[in-house]
Structure formats: structure tokens, C-alpha cells
Amino acid sequence: MSALYRTHRPQNFDQVVGQDHVVRTLRNAIEHDRVAHAYLFAGPHGTGKTTMAKILAKSLNCERGPTVDPCLVCESCRSIHDATAIDVVEMDAASNRGIDDVREIRDRVGMRPALGRRKVYIVDEAHMLTKEASNAVLKTLEEPPPHVVFVLCTTEMAAMLETIRSRCQRFAFFRPGLAEIGLVLHRISEAESIEIDPAAIPHIARAAAGSFRDAVSTLDQLSTASGGRIGVADVRSLLGTADTEVLFEALDLVAAGDAAACLRLIDRQAEGGTDLSVLTGELLTHLRSLFLVQELGVLPDAVAATEDERARLSAQAELVEPATVHRLIDLLRTVVDEEREGGDPRLPLELAFVKICRPAGELSLQALSQRLERLERHPGPAAPARPAAAPASTPPPATTRPAAEVADASTPAAEPEADQDTEDDPAAGDAGRAISAWDDLVMPEVGRRSPPLHALLQSARPLPAGGAEMVLEFAPGKEFHRESAGTEQNLELMREVLATAAGGPIGLRLTQSASPAAMPVAVTEPAAVLSEDEFLDQVRNAFDAHEIEEHG
Numbered sequence: 001m002s003a004l005y006r007t008h009r010p011q012n013f014d015q016v017v018g019q020d021h022v023v024r025t026l027r028n029a030i031e032h033d034r035v036a037h038a039y040l041f042a043g044p045h046g047t048g049k050t051t052m053a054k055i056l057a058k059s060l061n062c063e064r065g066p067t068v069d070p071c072l073v074c075e076s077c078r079s080i081h082d083a084t085a086i087d088v089v090e091m092d093a094a095s096n097r098g099i100d101d102v103r104e105i106r107d108r109v110g111m112r113p114a115l116g117r118r119k120v121y122i123v124d125e126a127h128m129l130t131k132e133a134s135n136a137v138l139k140t141l142e143e144p145p146p147h148v149v150f151v152l153c154t155t156e157m158a159a160m161l162e163t164i165r166s167r168c169q170r171f172a173f174f175r176p177g178l179a180e181i182g183l184v185l186h187r188i189s190e191a192e193s194i195e196i197d198p199a200a201i202p203h204i205a206r207a208a209a210g211s212f213r214d215a216v217s218t219l220d221q222l223s224t225a226s227g228g229r230i231g232v233a234d235v236r237s238l239l240g241t242a243d244t245e246v247l248f249e250a251l252d253l254v255a256a257g258d259a260a261a262c263l264r265l266i267d268r269q270a271e272g273g274t275d276l277s278v279l280t281g282e283l284l285t286h287l288r289s290l291f292l293v294q295e296l297g298v299l300p301d302a303v304a305a306t307e308d309e310r311a312r313l314s315a316q317a318e319l320v321e322p323a324t325v326h327r328l329i330d331l332l333r334t335v336v337d338e339e340r341e342g343g344d345p346r347l348p349l350e351l352a353f354v355k356i357c358r359p360a361g362e363l364s365l366q367a368l369s370q371r372l373e374r375l376e377r378h379p380g381p382a383a384p385a386r387p388a389a390a391p392a393s394t395p396p397p398a399t400t401r402p403a404a405e406v407a408d409a410s411t412p413a414a415e416p417e418a419d420q421d422t423e424d425d426p427a428a429g430d431a432g433r434a435i436s437a438w439d440d441l442v443m444p445e446v447g448r449r450s451p452p453l454h455a456l457l458q459s460a461r462p463l464p465a466g467g468a469e470m471v472l473e474f475a476p477g478k479e480f481h482r483e484s485a486g487t488e489q490n491l492e493l494m495r496e497v498l499a500t501a502a503g504g505p506i507g508l509r510l511t512q513s514a515s516p517a518a519m520p521v522a523v524t525e526p527a528a529v530l531s532e533d534e535f536l537d538q539v540r541n542a543f544d545a546h547e548i549e550e551h552g
Helices: 020-031 049-061 075-081 099-108 131-142 178-192 200-208 212-226 232-239 244-256 259-271 276-296 307-319 322-340 346-357 365-377 414-424 428-436 438-449 451-459 479-485 488-502 532-543
Strands: 038-042 088-092 119-124 148-154 169-172 460-464 469-474 507-512
Touching: 020 049, 020 169, 038 049, 049 075, 049 088, 049 119, 049 148, 088 099, 099 131, 178 200, 178 212, 200 212, 200 232, 212 232, 244 259, 244 276, 244 307, 244 322, 244 346, 259 276, 259 346, 276 307, 276 322, 276 346, 322 346, 428 438, 428 460, 428 469, 428 488, 438 451, 438 488, 451 460, 451 479, 451 488, 460 479, 469 479, 479 488, 479 507, 488 507
Parallel strands: 038 148, 038 169, 088 119, 119 148, 469 507
Antiparallel strands: 460 469
16 A cells, blocks of 8 residues: 555646645646746755656646646556656656766657657756766756756755756745645545544644645554544654643743743653653744744744634733743753753753743843843732731831831841830841841841842841841832842742841841832941942952953
């Protein structure tokens, strides 16, 4: 039994799906007796180049021809279909690429057809001909005998000699869309009585990447492997691909900044048998679609996607920041590069998702751009404070009191309030000790363990909140500092340092000062004017930077 792609190869122009511009031109050439002496069919593999060449040969040599509707039953049509026709010579330039092979064609080209009207030479992978062989065929291509037609098929138009391209009529074969490949799969399934879930067809079509032959070969393999009705799970199992839902879920989790859920998703896919290299490629394809929607406002028709997927992509493009899309594309490209070098893609893929979900943990410019754009698009108020477990006599949180009653945390005025809390709740003394040690112990330790967090906390001051809890109040206009300091990683670090300074666990929440009046101005001595060298030294120390010398 022949493979399905051979059995169901289009036999005439009416059966060709897609490539309408090629069909229309060849039909007109045959009907008006204006068939060229040489054609160059160029396009991706599996798009119908060789099939179109055989249909042209049938139309020219059919007993009823020349005709645009070959009978398909005469000896000439049947022999061309079976690749046994004497007058139609098929040559694979990938294996017959030398000058001797071309000389053989040139020596025989003058012989008239044995049975048909035209002698047709079909050269597959024509770009594989050596330079010497290509030059040897030039004269024959320019002035062939009137009974000869050359059809050169190639997947690399740019690799063909310009002198050959100028002697041929050139046709570009385009990749078919999901709908066109789906039409062919439906037609073959009905003809072969193959039961297939309609939802599985788009998955096969997408995996074929614009190749009719690859799609039909996959259908052939599935019909043999499943032994029954072909479902979506069968397609995913055979191809090792991820469900479209997984791609949308992954980007939703990225938009939410949920690194833990992303890691669980990757683990779930790996345990389910999904090839993580394939998953990375599919994520890049999905991100490209989001990128196009964000830049163009609509997904181009050339992108393979169903109507439902197009609507969901448009909605998700509004949810995910463009800076996040751009950065994740760069991170996944790094995963692809590492995999090409022979590495396991799992760890790089997991690291890429952690980096994209937690940009506050990085000092790169890309991470900073992502954090700024996230803040601009989702400004939002500060996180709601947890209720303090304090007795009725405990004073209200510091952020609700008038500005005049709030003392500067750097002065001893804050200490009596902590002592008052201690009388009602012994644990409140821990928060008071942590506040007292803020400048001498807490901030130096934070600076040692995380210089970026130390820089963020420069615009905040500690305040008692009642009970064993304290508040970090950020200055007006420092929303970015508060949001960056409020990541789970930074909060955990601060809780550890505060617990060490206070001798016990301390509750912590972050707030934003409502107005400049709420933040007292500390009386400090005038800052000394720094020289340029001193300023550069401070920049190097604060950001762990080094100077780059430019060479003219």
C-alpha cells in the first residue's frame, strides 16, 4: 500500500489547494499555447512544486491535449503519475549534481519525444547543482529545442545562479494556511474512512509548518498508530507537542508574576512526555503572535491560528506588557542556543520563567524596563495591610495618625511609643528593638545581603504598628521602590534580618505616604560637594559597576 501523500497527490489543476497564482498562469499558458521553455518553481518543501510540474507534464502530453484537464486514464497520464514515463525525466540534483549528469541531459535533449508531444525535464533540488553543472546547462536553458520544457524545483531561490533565474519563468510557492491544510486532511480522511476528531486537525496542520506532505504523512502515521478514532491526545503524544491551552496558561502566569506556578507547569509538561525543546519553540511562536498583535493591532492573516485563538491572543496582548514579551523572547532564545550546544533545556527554561516573573531580583536594564512598564500599566494602591492582633487599648496604626504626631524614626521620640506598646503587649518590645536598631544593624545587614534592596529602603522609614508588627512607610512618589521591595523574596529577607535584630519574629507591611507633609524632614548637615572621582567611586560601590573605555 502506497503512502497517503503519494496516493492522494493532486492529479490535475482542479485538485490543487492553494497556489492559485501558479495554477491560473499555467492554465492560461496551456490554453493560449504560450508554454515557456523553462520554469523555476521555488518555495518551502511540501508545498506542491513537483506535483505542479507533473500536472503540467500531463496537460502537455495527454492524448486529449494539450489540455488544462488531462484525462488521467491514458497511457501518458498514468505513466507520468507512476514516474515511468519515457518522455518525462525526473532528476534529483541532490544526488546527481555533477557536470557529467548535466552533460548527459544536454546530449539527450535533442532527441524527440517517444510518445508524447513534449519532453519534460523535472529537476528537484536544483540549487544543489554544482557551479560547473549550473553553467553547463545555461546554453540549453536559453535555447532548448522546441519540444523540450525544463522545470527546476528548489527550496532556495537565492542559491540559484542569477543567469539561470533570468532564463526561466519564476513562480513562488507559498506556505499554505491552517484552513488549506485542514481541507486536504478532511478530504483524505473521508476518502480513506479515517475517523478523526475535528479538533485534532488544526494540531496536525500547525505541526506541519506549512507543508502539505508533512501533514498527510502525520495523518498516515496516526491512522496506523491509533487503531481507532484519532484524538487530540494522540496527536500530542505522537508529535510531543504541547496543548495550545498550555501556551496561553504559561503567558497568563507570566502576566501574574507567578513563578512557582510556571515551574509547576513546566514540571507537569515534562512528566507528561512533552519535549521541552518543542515546547520552547512553541512558546516562541506564541510570543511572536503576541508581539505582532501588540505592534500591529491585529494578527496578520499569514499567521497560522484559528479564529478563537486570534481572539484570545488579542485579549492576552492587552494583559502582558510588551517589555515582558520582548524580554521573554530573548530569554527563550538563550534556551534554544544552550539546547543546540547539547544542554538539557529544562533548567534554562525554568530559569527563564523565574527571571521574567521576578524582575525585581535582577539589576539588568531589561529587567528594570520590565518593572517600570509593569508599574506604569498597573499602578494600583499599596497592598492591603493585615489586621494587627492587638488589644483594644493598642493605639491605631501609625499611618492613620496626623502627620504632626508621627515622630522621625531616626530620633529618640519614637522610643516612648514602643515602650507604651510594651506595657500592653510584651511582644511589642521586639518591634521597638528592631526600629531602634534600624540604622545601626538592620540596614547594614540588608546592604550586605542585597545591595538593590538596600537602595530601595533608603526612601522608607520604620514605624510601630502595634503588637509585634512594624510598618515601612515609603516617601511620596516612591511607588516603584515600594512595589519592588514588596516582592516575596525581598520581604522574606527583611523578615529574617528584623527577627535577628529583635530577637523574635516581626510582622512587616509596606505602606505609601499620602503627601509630602506626612514625611518629616530630618535636620541634617549640608552635604559636601563631591568631586567627579568621588562621585564615580560611589557609583561603582553602589552598583558594583566598572568603567568601559571607548577606543576610537
